[in-house]
Amino acid sequence: MSYQPPVKDLMFCIEHLSHWDQVSTLPAYADHDLPDIGAALEGFAQFCSEQVAPLSRAGDIAGARFEAGRVILPEANAEAYAQFVEMGWQALTHPVEYGGIGLPRAAGAAAVEILNAADTSFGLCPLLTDGAIEALLLTGSDEQKATYLEPLISGRWSGTMNLTEPQAGSDLGLVKTKATQRDDGTYGISGTKIFITYGAHDLTENIIHLVLARTPDAPAGPKGLSLFIVPQKMVGPDGTPGAENTVNCVSIEHKLGVCASPTAVLDYDDATGFLIGEENRGLEYMFIMMNAARFSVGVQGIAVSDRAYQRALGYARERVQSRPVNGEARDAVAIISHPDVRRMLLRMRSITEGGRAMAAATAGLLDMAHHSDDPQTAALAEFMVPLVKGFCTERAVEVASLGVQVHGGMGFIEETGAAQHYRDARILPIYEGTTAIQANDLLGRKVMRDGGDTARRFAARIADTEALLAQGNADAQAIGTSLAQARAAFETALDWLLDTSRKDIDAAFAGSVPFLMLSGTLAAGWKLAKGALAAQAALDAGQDAPFMTSKIATALFYAQNILPDCTAEQARILHGTRSLLDADFPE
Amino acid sequence: MSYQPPVKDLMFCIEHLSHWDQVSTLPAYADHDLPDIGAALEGFAQFCSEQVAPLSRAGDIAGARFEAGRVILPEANAEAYAQFVEMGWQALTHPVEYGGIGLPRAAGAAAVEILNAADTSFGLCPLLTDGAIEALLLTGSDEQKATYLEPLISGRWSGTMNLTEPQAGSDLGLVKTKATQRDDGTYGISGTKIFITYGAHDLTENIIHLVLARTPDAPAGPKGLSLFIVPQKMVGPDGTPGAENTVNCVSIEHKLGVCASPTAVLDYDDATGFLIGEENRGLEYMFIMMNAARFSVGVQGIAVSDRAYQRALGYARERVQSRPVNGEARDAVAIISHPDVRRMLLRMRSITEGGRAMAAATAGLLDMAHHSDDPQTAALAEFMVPLVKGFCTERAVEVASLGVQVHGGMGFIEETGAAQHYRDARILPIYEGTTAIQANDLLGRKVMRDGGDTARRFAARIADTEALLAQGNADAQAIGTSLAQARAAFETALDWLLDTSRKDIDAAFAGSVPFLMLSGTLAAGWKLAKGALAAQAALDAGQDAPFMTSKIATALFYAQNILPDCTAEQARILHGTRSLLDADFPE
Known part of the structure; x- marks a missing residue:
């Protein structure tokens, strides 16, 4: 393929x-x-x-x-x-x-x-x-x-992010790596960092490590971290890499997937580092760049999904097996004709295109936020980032799994290639902040902090799209109906979460991942619906009928087959969190 | 672990x-x-x-x-x-x-x-x-x-099932392996079988292959298949294995999971086989045993789920990371205290216990059906088998994936062990009939064939349990409320499918997997609810409070967090199949 x-x-x-x-x-x-x-x-x-x-x-x-x-x-x-x-x-x-x-x-x-x-x-x-x-x-x-x-x-040099340590994963406040200032103004960095993607390799002339570490007098916890540049090879006055710094790769991990991407354990032994910005503001700097990195990992989810989809589609077109269930033909047909194979392929396609649509919209918002000073645009962009990361990566696991399923027994054989996507996809909801971290970010920083204002603007924009869909043809109206139901589920959940967060913070956060998935599923459906409106306009103008028709069909399928998950997530949020918190785990 | x-x-x-x-x-x-x-x-x-x-x-x-x-x-x-x-x-x-x-x-x-x-x-x-x-x-x-x-x-000898050939997977009617009767009444079996689990190994003294093959004058398609015993070693008059039969293992597959289970390609070169029963009734015999084998694969889903759950639970108890979101403690706590980790663990536990409850109930029905001649019991048992297979195996993939997620970055490292369950689980919704095959079996043979009678009896029994729950305490009533909503979704979907199957068979089967998942999710919730009633009775009698309390908590969590999926599946069935069938796949 x-x-x-x-x-x-x-x-x-x-x-x-x-x-x-x-x-x-x-x-x-x-x-x-x-x-x-x-x-x-x-x-x-x-x-x-x-x-x-x-x-x-x-x-x-x-x-x-x-x-x-x-x-x-x-x-x-x-x-x-x-x-x-x-x-x-x-x-x-x-x-x-x-x-x-x-x-x-x-x-x-x-x-x-x-x-x-x-x-x-x-x-x-x-x-x-x-x-x-x-x-x-x-x-x-x-x-x-x-x-x-x-x-x-x-691209002659590459970069790394050095955050994680054995005791400090999601909780970077536990970082122990030390940074001691020297007389010449540089810092001696000592400690062990794990899970460093491309932490060591020989593709490039140099590797620039960005390292979170703690100066001797820094406060405990997340507010005592500083960010350092630690080049693998020291850079001479002429800008060329010279002597090796004392950063050593101790081992690499044996992973489930992305096996050709080295994940290194790096030992910093009084390595020379250069402070970025001010001391103790390292985590703040990291958070600035985190939005961009999280967004990119979300896009990786779209990438793995699309590759898995293309592979499954190719197989489904070629593999001949079983007669049609409607009895129309007496001979076996390509499996793409079977309703359930179509269902799986359309789930894969609509989720992939939904993620792509949402990512494009978010990228535009990020640009607008970066180059203007409109706080509402910035807030909406920041609201969207965990949705892109959470939705596209969690759904990538589902899409890659469906890709295996479309292949039947062949999907379980490594030579087929479908299994690799299933393995590769599994890291995406974990690195650059797990889905729970994204959900906490969404609920804590992007919803509760402004009292739900941004979330309500998000919903209002969706309602605007619904109004346009209501003026369209039957397909547009059907998309609008499903979108309205999903948006209503979002607003109901939002009200409950805002209300609950004031009296039972655990219960609110027990619903954070369902809320993230509800929001992401809704956002992707919204952007697909906007795409369907654009596609209809293009169709009306006589442009590229097969492609535009397919865009509308995908949006309709998503609206009727994926958006219903929003109602289930809403039910979990409103009714499921108390039993979640009350249950025991007896020995 | x-x-x-x-x-x-x-x-x-x-x-x-x-x-x-x-x-x-x-x-x-x-x-x-x-x-x-x-x-x-x-x-x-x-x-x-x-x-x-x-x-x-x-x-x-x-x-x-x-x-x-x-x-x-x-x-x-x-x-x-x-x-x-x-x-x-x-x-x-x-x-x-x-x-x-x-x-x-x-x-x-x-x-x-x-x-x-x-x-x-x-x-x-x-x-x-x-x-x-x-x-x-x-x-x-x-x-x-x-x-x-x-x-x-x-256990001195082992058995295999030889159905699949390269061109004949889900569609066994395409089997080509030839069986030619010899003068002595035995048959010469020639052909290639693939995906033969434990088709070759040296754990046992002999391997007894059961092989689907076609006699020279047999009708084309599934009604021309016969079933043969082909011993790997010919059995002497004294019952001991002797000379090798001409069955050769050509290769084994390199698979995503269950890597220590050899999956063989077997070449039958005029191997000696013994007809079972009558010619041309092979597929019928296979279907008799298929229910048992499918049930066992469903149980494998419970097994992988439970192992994944136990591993994740152990890790969550030991891994210390991040302070509580409610601010109750200033130090990091074991991650089992975090609401979203609890959510993942309880999803894992409740799905596992739900599958186990459903499997036990189905096993009892199968015994009653086997040893009595009550057609309604037999029909209900046969209705339940695809639910056990479909629900427990599809959900095992989800549970194993959650198990990786609970481990965070460590879950992606093979040494941790969580990834193996994620790989092993993936074959379960494929072998012994894919989920789509189970769904076709459910909808075609077990729902449409009797006009929905068995499915309605299934729903009526659930309503009986709801009536008992309504007389219970607040937890029981809450379980009953969720169960009633899920049952209503089932009945609505059932009516739609029966009606649609009469006029648009493709649309009905486009909803078959959503219906299978709806039915399986409901059945597991029903059996957990029955378990909760039994646990409450035991509690009232003063028996084993921690265990019985946990059973009720699990049932309540499942009712409020998993059963809502039934409503989403119902929406997909009623509103999602037309867009599924209408969509194109442009080149």
């Missing part, structure tokens, strides 16, 4: 769902129009489908290996990465002043999707580098930017 | 949910009382937890290997299997006249759960042998029974 990047749908999402009418007026993006973006994505799509996608299966088998203190990746990965650098793909969304191409975030999200669908293990290295670039752009000094940004944006 | 067989809950289910008041009066089971069964299960539990459970992780790593035409299993597996035979555990549920112990099916289901929770790969060999025994008991000649049953029931 070759991978066909969904450039047409990605461009549809950028044009119709990413608030392009507003984003395109931002000065930062004045130089780019849709054809530009389309051409860039087509070029990247060609690179990814031809050079990266073939790495996926081989890399899964070979895996990242750890030998004699070094991480070994398949040779083909190094060659493809060198091509990636040579063609300058790391630069796509980064600022022109540091060598970037400066495309808007929706285009960046499209590129992240394509790369990670081609090979999630491969895609993780640039994804982490993006995170390091974002962090340095937002919080680095001018000197730090001058030293590190250009090589990172070129 | 050691495995603790849930003998207490299994005995609770046998006593209160397996129709024990009626099953125990059947002459076949007159010799066994509950203490007997409890003692047998305790003994088996000790064997499984001590001898089998430790094989699971090592076997996953080593896997079944294929070398020089032979299948190699880990040496420890062979030693444990020899113990299993020596202690006579294969005999548990089989008839006394052939050397069995003759326990009722609910006890057998309990044993299947315990063995497969200890190690699913190991458990598959006895499970397949059970299937072969069942088939021979029901359809074999006296001579065949005399030759094969005792060695199979002793």
